[in-house]
Amino acid sequence: MGSLRIALEDRYCAHNYAPLPVVLSKGRGIWLWDEDGKRYMDMMSAYSAVSFGHSHPQLVQALTQQAGQLAVTSRAFYTDQLGRFLQLLCEMTGMDKALPMNSGTEAVETSLKAARKWAYKVKGVPDQQAQIIVCAGNFAGRSTTIVGFSSEAQYREGFGPFDGGFVTIPYGDAAALEAAITPHTAAFLVEPIQGEGGIIVPPDAYLAQCREICTRRNILLICDEVQTGLGRTGRLLACDHEGIRPDGLILGKALGGGLLPVSAFLARSEVMDVFTPGDHGSTFGGNPLAAAVGYAALSLLRDGELIAAAEQRGQRLREGLNALRHPAIRSVRGKGLLIGLELDPQVITARSFCERLMENGVLSKETHHTVVRFAPPLVITAEAIDAALRIIEHVFATLPTPHMEACT
Template identity: 50%
Template sequence: MTHLAHNYHPLPVIIGAGEGAWVTDGEGTRYLDCLAAYSAVNFGHRNPQLTAVAHEQLDRVTLVSRAFENDALGPFADALAELCGTDMVLPMNTGAEAVETGIKVARAWGYRVKEVAAEQANIVVMSGNFHGRTTTIVSFSDDADARTDFGPFTPGFRTVPFGDIGALAASVDANTVAVLLEPIQGEAGVIVPPEGYLRAVRELCTAQNVLMIADEIQSGLGRTGTTFACDREGVAPDLYLLGKALGGGIVPVSAVVGSESVLGVLQPGEHGSTFGGNPLAAAVGHEVVRMLRTGEFQKRARVLGDILDARLADLVGAGIVAYRRVGLWAGIDIDPQLATGREVCERLAARRVLAKDTHDSTIRIAPPLVIEQADLEWAVDQLAAVLAELRA
């Protein structure tokens, strides 16, 4: 691995195979995956329903570019639009591309529909946000690691505290074209806004003729116990930004989904992607939508999430300072006097549980939604054992 750029600091585990919620290294040691590639593997490693569709498409055609039509893309777009309760889909590849696309669409809509003066559009974002690592996106990050030495930055963004509807209302003016937010902030440590906040954002955006853009790249597609995190408050944004789990852990698939009145502002030649909407991605994405329609995975996230919640509650004061849990997704604040989040994750890996730290003393738990209850409880047992070791 010495020839790789040092833009990651992975745990010393080399994974060679995976099935369901488990992965295996080259020596045959099995690890319980409690990260699920940041929710990209919501449906488990090598989900047989998804791999069957991928194999079938691999035997037909995988890429033709958007210069031509392909027979997998239309059905995928129809199904995804229906899942989101709207009528237009713009397919891309990565989550960051979906965010960049949402920004471009919001600006075009602002100039062409809202009639904001040229070059004056602004977008309001949230403190603690994580939407990706492109130059434009890090321009409105407040994470020093994401920003330092990468300027000059793209103008046109205003940052307000996440969860503070008064600050958001004060920041919106006649040139505001969109409010961009994660309904639950994942990278920040699974930060959940106050009850009613998303409804208030929706009402404010409607009243001020501003687009509400929900980055559901991590929070969407079953993770929170609902199809989308916005569903928890009965809110429908103007644009959904989707990715990660949309590719089933097989291929990068992302999408911007919204109404024709918004996405329809783009004209041929103004935006695109060679791989966006490719037949393989469309076939896999379509099957992901079919799987979500059953509600099975959303229910598993709710049921197993309640079990995770009860187990974590027992550890508060025993090495855990606090935690936040929505569906099968938790941000756990380790007592900084005991260890950093990295140190806890290293000790968990030694016990064959894979998790990820963030922001010094916080770790995240987000296993595949197919995880068995006994395995989930075993993972919490290992966390409890690590905390006991550190306290000893």
């Protein structure tokens, strides 16, 4: 049956993904099951969207209860769910106001519009001349505006012309940020850790240096925490590792509890207040169903236990990976439960490694051909981490060493 499901999807779905050959039908906690009943450990969490695990009972209850009450009205009316959701979101993150959207891409687009209008209305940049600084290796979404400032050739090829208005600098280089700022610069958009770029962690104090530069040069610091936010790195926000607060904050993925697309752009009042009725919107953004689930998801993080667990389990996983010392391992990097295992493609590609993990009951996905990402749900236990490490070690043990390959 699994092969028929795959064939059906291949026949009728656009080939914009290359899924691993597994057909999943059920999920609970950190576990997934295929159609034949085989169980797999989820070490990917849908790119951090399933941070609370699959079918978390409190989130499912919030979803089903609200679905039976009121799901969607559009923002043409007030509802009894949105206000309390955004209040909790702002209070937990330390931001003044929030604009709810659905996908992470939409939230990033919202931040770009806010930054540009702030530049024209508040900073005094001449109309149509605002620039936004971004980093090489970024991944902020798939819209034409966003891929227009991507440094990944495949994301851009065939989709131009692009609007422009973006300046690209090296990631992790605060001096490059300083040098790139002009009187027309509106904002600096940055990921605290580049997830899709290969789990790239910048040098210590990088964000703090960027915060100082942006404040001194009067530009907005906007942090894209769609993947890194909401406990993933062992802090509520990855920004919290350096104790800084951005002018704009982008959240998504885990905000929907793994059940719905829920995202938001948050900002200081001075930034958010540039929007007036009709400037921006979304039919589904901030709908009662999304707000109820988002509120429940945030509530699971309030006592800090899941966030602390992400720090502890992540350290256990990183230490375990480092202890393997296989010659195919180039590096282990990350924070909390966002970890990248970089492999030597001369020994094995990341895709092939993920296929072998799948055969042994662990699901993950490669990025940039050489990096296997490990980002399990925050509810993962120490025992499950150890079980995953044993499987990873077993897969490495089945690989030929570079020396053996050279002799064949």
